[in-house]
Structures are given as C-alpha cells and as structure tokens.
Amino acid sequence: MPKLPPRILEAAQVVPSARQLAWQEIEFYGFVHFGINTFTNQEWGAGSENPALFNPKKLDCRQWARVFKAAGMRGMVLTAKHHDGFCLWPSEFTGHSVASSPWKEGRGDVVREAAEACKAYGLKFGLYLSPWDRHEMTYGTGEAYNAFYKRQLRELLTNYGELFCVWFDGACGEGKNGRKQEYDWQGYYDLIRELQPNAVISICGPDVRWVGNEAGVCRSSEWSVVPEKIASATTPDLGSRKALMKSKGKLVWHPAEVDVSIRPGWFYHEKEDYAVKPLAKLRDIYYKSVGGNAALLLNVPPTPEGLISQRDVETLISLGAQLQIDFKENLAEGSAVTDTCRLDDAHTGQMALEPGGDTYWHSGPLEKPAELVLDLGDDYDIDKLVLKEHIATGQQIEKFTLYVDKNCTGEGKSQWKELAKGTVIGHKRIFKFTEQRMRRVKLVIEQARGFATLEAWEAY
Ligand code: FUL
Numbered sequence: 007m008p009k010l011p012p013r014i015l016e017a018a019q020v021v022p023s024a025r026q027l028a029w030q031e032i033e034f035y036g037f038v039h040f041g042i043n044t045f046t047n048q049e050w051g052a053g054s055e056n057p058a059l060f061n062p063k064k065l066d067c068r069q070w071a072r073v074f075k076a077a078g079m080r081g082m083v084l085t086a087k088h089h090d091g092f093c094l095w096p097s098e099f100t101g102h103s104v105a106s107s108p109w110k111e112g113r114g115d116v117v118r119e120a121a122e123a124c125k126a127y128g129l130k131f132g133l134y135l136s137p138w139d140r141h142e143m144t145y146g147t148g149e150a151y152n153a154f155y156k157r158q159l160r161e162l163l164t165n166y167g168e169l170f171c172v173w174f175d176g177a178c179g180e181g182k183n184g185r186k187q188e189y190d191w192q193g194y195y196d197l198i199r200e201l202q203p204n205a206v207i208s209i210c211g212p213d214v215r216w217v218g219n220e221a222g223v224c225r226s227s228e229w230s231v232v233p234e235k236i237a238s239a240t241t242p243d244l245g246s247r248k249a250l251m252k253s254k255g256k257l258v259w260h261p262a263e264v265d266v267s268i269r270p271g272w273f274y275h276e277k278e279d280y281a282v283k284p285l286a287k288l289r290d291i292y293y294k295s296v297g298g299n300a301a302l303l304l305n306v307p308p309t310p311e312g313l314i315s316q317r318d319v320e321t322l323i324s325l326g327a328q329l330q331i332d333f334k335e336n337l338a339e340g341s342a343v344t345d346t347c348r349l350d351d352a353h354t355g356q357m358a359l360e361p362g363g364d365t366y367w368h369s370g371p372l373e374k375p376a377e378l379v380l381d382l383g384d385d386y387d388i389d390k391l392v393l394k395e396h397i398a399t400g401q402q403i404e405k406f407t408l409y410v411d412k413n414c415t416g417e418g419k420s421q422w423k424e425l426a427k428g429t430v431i432g433h434k435r436i437f438k439f440t441e442q443r444m445r446r447v448k449l450v451i452e453q454a455r456g457f458a459t460l461e462a463w464e465a466y
Contacts, residue, residue: 010455010456011251013250013251013253014247014250014251014455014456015455015456016257017231017245017250017257017400017401017455018400018402018455018456018457019400020231020257020258020259020400020401021259021397021398021399021400022230022259022261022397022398023213023259024204025203025204025205025206025213026206026213026214026259026261027397027398028170028204029170029171029206029213029214029301030261030301030397030433031080032080032081032130032170032301033080033296033301033302033434034077034078034079034080034292034296034301034302034304035074035079035080035081035082035083035129035130035132035301035302035303035304036070036074036077036079036081036082036083036303036304036305036306037082037083037085037134037265037267037272037303037304037305037306038070038082038083038084038085038120038305038306038307038308039085039088039267039272039273039274039305039307040062040084040085040094040116040273040274040307040308040312041060041085041087041088041090041092041094041273042055042057042059042060042088042090042092043088043090043273044062044273044274044307044308044309044310045059045060045061045310046059047275047276048273049271049272049273050088050089050090051088051089051090051091051092051140052090052140053089053090053091053102053139053140053141053142053182054141055090055092057092057101057102057103057104057106057107058106058107058108059107060092060104060107060108060109061107061108061109061310062109062116062308062310062311062312063109063311063312064311064312064313065109065114065116065119065308065311065312065313066312066313067116067119067120067122067123068123068126068127069313069314070082070120070123070306070308070314071120071123071124071126071127071129072127073306073314073318073319073322073323074127074129074306074322075127075128075129075326076322076323076326077304077322077323077325077326078325078326078329078330079129079304080129080130081124081129081130081131081132081170081171082120082124082129082130082131082132083131083132083133083134083171083173083303084116084117084120084131084132084133084134085134085136086117086133086134086135086162087134087135087136087139087158088134088136089136089138089139089140089175089177089179090140090141091136091139091140091141091142092141093158094115094116094117095115095116095117095118095161095162095165095166096112096113096114096115097158097161098157098161099154099157099158099161100141100142100158102141102142104116117133117162117166118165118166121166121167125167130170130171131166131167131168131169131170132169132170132171132172132173132205132208133162133166133169133171133172133173134172134173134174134175135155135158135159135162135172135173135174136175136177137155137174137175137178137187137189137194137210138175138177138178138179138181138187139151139155139181140179140181140182141182142154142181142182143182143183145181145182145183145185145187146180146181146182146183146184146185146186146187147183147185147187148187148188151181151187152187152189152190152193155189155190155194156190156193156194156197159172159194159197159198160197160201163197163198163201163202164201168202168204169202169205170204170205170206171205171206171207171208171214172198172202172205172206172207172208172211173208173209174194174207174208174209174210174211175209175210176209176210176216191210191211195207195211195212208263209263209265212258212260213260214260214261214262214263214301215232215239215260215261215262215263216239216262216263216265217239217262217263217264217265217295217300218238218239218240218241219240220265220266220267221266222264222266222291222294222295223264223294224262224264224294224295224298224299224300225242225243225244225262225298226298226428226429227243227245227246227428227429227430228261228262228298228299228300228430228432229244229245229246229299229401229430229432230245230259230260230261230262230299230397230401230432230433231245231250231257231258231259231260231400231401232244232245232257232258232260233250233253233254233255233256233257233258234255234256234257234258234260235254235255245401246404246429247404247453259401261299261300261301261432261433262299262300262301263300263301263302263303264291264295264300264301264302264303265303265305266291266302266303266304266305267304267305267306267307268282268283268288268304268305268306268307268318268321268322269281269282269283269305269307269318271307272305272307273307274307274308274309274310274315276309279315279317280317282317282318282321283321284321285321285324285325285328288304288321288325289325289328289329289332291304292325292329293436293438296434296436297392297434297435297436297437297438298430298435298436299430299431299432299433299434299435306318306322332390332466333390333392333464333466334466335466336464336465336466337382337386337388337465337466338359338380338382338463338464338465339359339464340359340383341359341380341381341382341383341465342356342380342381342383343355343356343358343359343367343378343379343380343381343463344378344379344381345367345369345376345377345378346376346377346378347369347370347372347376348367348368348369348370349368349369349370349457350368350370353366353367353368353370354367355367355378355379355460358378358460358461358462358463359462359463363396363398363461365461366396366459366460366461367459367460367461368396368399368457368458368459369451369454369457369458369459370457371456371457372451372454372456372457372458375450375451375452376450376451376454376458377448377449377450377451378448378449378451378460378463379446379447379448379449380446380447380448380449380463380465381416381445381446382444382445382446382447382465383445384416384445385414385415385416385443385444385445386443386444386445386465387441387442387443388441388442388443388444388465388466389438389439389440389441389442389466390436390437390438390439390464390465390466391408391425391426391436391437391447391463391464391465391466392434392435392436392437392462392463392464392465392466393431393434393435393437393449393460393462393463394431394433394434394435394460394461394462394463395431395432395433395458395459395460395461396459396460396461397432397433397461399459400455401430401432401455402454402455402456402457402458402459403429403430403431403451403453403454403458403459404429404453404454404455405427405428405429405451405452405453405454406427406428406429406431406449406450406451406452407424407426407427407449407450407452408424408425408426408427408437408447408448408449408450409422409423409424409425409447409448409450410422410423410425410442410444410446410447410448411423411444411445411446411447411448414443414444414445414446415445416445416446420446420448422448425437425439425447426439431460447465449463
C-alpha cells in the first residue's frame with residue numbers, strides 16, 4: 007500500500023478515552039423528556055409556567071426502567087431541567103421546581119426516583135440539564151448565571167449516584183431580560199470531570215458528538231476520528247481520508263450519537279398517540295445507528311400521569327423481543343477464521359471469534375490488502391453479519407468488501423460474490439441483507455491507516 011500521509015498517521019493514533027470506551031458498550035439507551043411541558047402540552051416552555059401544574063399522580067419510574075430494559079436499552083437519560091427552567095429535583099437554588107408543586111406535597115424528587123429505578127433494573131443513568139433557562143433571572147447576565155448553573159450541576163453530580171452521561175443541549179436562546187448567556191463550557195466540563203470522572207459529556211461536549219439531525223439517521227460513513235473543530239454537525243463527510251487531509255487542527259475521538267424520539271415531539275402530547283413510530287421503523291433505526299458505528303438515544307416521553315403510554319410500551323416490548331430474535335444465535339461461534347497476515351500468534355484471524363474485548367485480530371503493518379475468511383463449517387441461512395474493530399487501538403479500517411462464497415458446500419473451488427462494501431467499521435457494523443445460504447464469507451480490507459484490527463465477527 008502507498009506510504010501514508012502524516013495526517014493519516016496522526017488519525018491512526020487517536021484512541022478513545024476509558025470513559026468513551028465504556029460508553030461505546032452501552033450502544034442503545036433511552037431519553038426521557040418529562041417536565042412542566044408534559045402538563046402544558048408544549049415542546050418549549052416559556053419559563054413562566056405555574057409549578058402547581060406539575061402533578062404526575064401515578065408517576066412510576068420503575069415502569070419506565072422496566073420498559074427500557076425490555077426494549078433492550080442499557081441506560082436512561084432524564085431531562086432534569088429543560089429550557090423552561092423547571093427542575094425535576096428540589097434544587098436549593100430556585101423555587102421553580104417540584105418542591106413548589108402539589109406532587110407529593112412538594113416533597114417529591116423525580117431525579118431520585120429515576121436514579122433508583124435505573125439502579126434496580128441495572129440501567130446506567132444520565133442527566134440532561136439545559137443550559138438555556140428561560141425562568142432564571144440571572145440568565146444572560148454572565149458570571150452570575152454560570153455560577154447558578156454550576157451550583158445546580160453540582161447538586162445533580164453529587165446527589166444521585168454514578169452518572170454515565172451529562173447531556174448538554176446546544177440551544178441558547180434569550181432569557182427573561184432579552185439577553186443571551188455566554189456559557190462557561192470549560193467550567194461546566196471541569197466540574198463534571200471532578201465529580202463524575204466516568205461520565206461522558208455529550209453533544210455540546212468533548213466526548214460524544216451529535217449526529218446532526220433528530221430524524222434517527224446517521225451517515226453511511228460515521229467516523230469516530232474527526233477534527234476537533236468542524237464546520238457544522240451536519241457536514242456530510244467528517245472523517246474520510248479526503249476530509250482529514252483537508253482539515254486543520256487537532257484530531258479527536260468524537261463518536262456519534264443518534265438522538266430521536268419515538269413520537270414526533272420530544273415531550274408527550276396526547277394527539278401524537280397515533281404517531282408512535284412503528285416497530286419496523288425503530289428496528290431500522292437501530293440497525294443503521296447501533297449497526298453504523300453510532301449509539302442510539304431513543305426518546306420515550308411519559309404522560310402527565312407519569313407513565314409511559316400503552317402504545318409506546320407495546321412497541322418497545324416488541325422491539326426488545328425482535329432484537330433478541332434477530333441476534334439469538336451467533337452461527338460464527340466456534341467457527342474458523344483464516345488470515346493472510348497477522349501481527350503475531352496472539353493476534354491471528356481466529357482471535358476475532360474469541361469473546362471479549364481483549365482478544366482480536368491485528369494485521370500487523372499492512373503492505374497489501376488483508377483477507378480474512380470465515381468458515382462456518384456447514385451451510386446456514388444467514389441474513390446478518392456483524393463486524394467490530396478493536397477500537398481501543400483506534401479506528402483504522404477505511405475501505406473493505408465482504409464476499410460470500412457461492413459454492414456453499416465447502417467442496418471444490420470458491421466462487422466469491424460481493425455482498426457488501428463500505429468504509430467505516432468502527433465499534434460495530436451490522437450488515438443486513440436478504441437471507442441466503444452460506445458457509446464461507448470473506449472480508450477484504452482494501453485500505454487502512456497502517457494496520458487493521460477485528461474484535462468480533464458474528465453471523466445470524
Ligand atoms: C433540542 C431541544 O431544544 C429539544 O427540546 C430537545 O430537548 C432536544 C433533544 O434537543 O435541542
């Protein structure tokens with residue numbers, strides 16, 4: 007392969023932090039938009055809503071957690087405060103919270119109930135705290151608001167156990183005084199690193215990147231190594247060799263998260279009860295996001311009663327069941343993989359089939375395209391293949407093709423037919439195709455950043 011340009015060698019050396027690596031494993035988690043908007047039937051509250059409206063009489067965060075778990079999610083991110091400034095916990099620093107509501111006579115705390123429910127169901131817990139606050143008087147005054155915001159952030163970072171994520175929304179509108187606030191991002195980040203060092207800072211933050219839309223769509227090439235400063239979150243190509251060569255400044259590990267709602271809105275609106283995304287749509291979003299080197303944050307907004315509504319519950323339970331069926335039996339388990347190159351005996355192609363993140367195939371320095379052949383030992387009907395790079399050593403693969411052997415008896419000569427081709431593999435790539443009978447599959451890595459790895463290869 008031709009000599010690598012310095013910029014690409016630089017990209018090859020960018021690796022995820024330990025907290026990013028842990029976050030990658032979560033893959034699919036839920037968003038909960040719940041607050042005063044739930045009771046006013048709004049998407050964006052003005053900040054002048056009466057806290058007395060907040061009264062989720064049947065609130066049951068355990069129901070949320072139970073349904074999320076059944077859907078196959080591994081975490082939950084709750085809007086502790088949305089743009090209206092109303093706090094779901096009794097913040098010491100404002101009266102605009104659950105403490106001023108009739109719910110549990112002002113003694114309730116939704117953040118606590120959600121944190122405890124997640125713990126009980128083995129889900130990770132994260133929080134959304136909108137920097138834009140349309141209620142708070144100090145908003146738009148500079149330092150005074152930043153100090154207020156950090157006090158609230160500190161409450162959330164210290165009182166609710168371990169958080170896996172702090173989700174910062176980019177919206178920055180005008181406050182009550184008609185002024186915009188200059189956020190002290192670095193100050194917010196420092197506080198999170200100090201108090202919750204394992205939490206990723208998402209969207210307006212260094213750890214997880216917004217995919218660029220709220221429609222559940224990710225790029226066909228969703229790169230994790232991208233320039234630190236990008237022109238826009240919607241730029242179509244962020245990390246191809248061409249894009250990196252043209253870019254300037256530092257390169258960082260900034261993987262994408264797809265945030266999308268199960269309904270048209272982020273908050274619950276009864277009129278959207280018949281617009282819940284159907285199973286087929288959610289499954290497709292899952293395959294393309296989790297299976298496209300991105301994470302999936304699926305929003306499910308509870309009703310004014312404080313429960314996830316029946317339609318959403320049914321859809322989510324079917325989604326979980328469907329995913330279990332889809333990935334029930336990995337036919338590649340116990341199979342054989344041969345390689346055309348390897349770093350050493352501890353990193354042969356066979357290692358891609360070993361469970362766990364520590365065993366993987368490593369090509370060694372790549373002089374020419376590398377080939378791996380998976381032999382299932384018998385022929386099976388297959389409609390999905392899963393590939394994972396060993397991202398702890400970075401994102402290396404830039405171009406590959408998958409072939410299936412048309413001669414599926416295993417006797418005689420192979421007849422390779424192209425099945426799929428692409429650029430990014432990254433943390434996880436799921437290939438879904440029309441079911442076909444196969445025994446042998448070949449992966450050819452045509453271009454990489456000096457070497458290539460494969461941590462998993464599954465077939466269903
Ligand atoms: C946006 C907000 O303005 C929406 O209300 C919602 O919270 C979404 C996830 O982020 O920027």
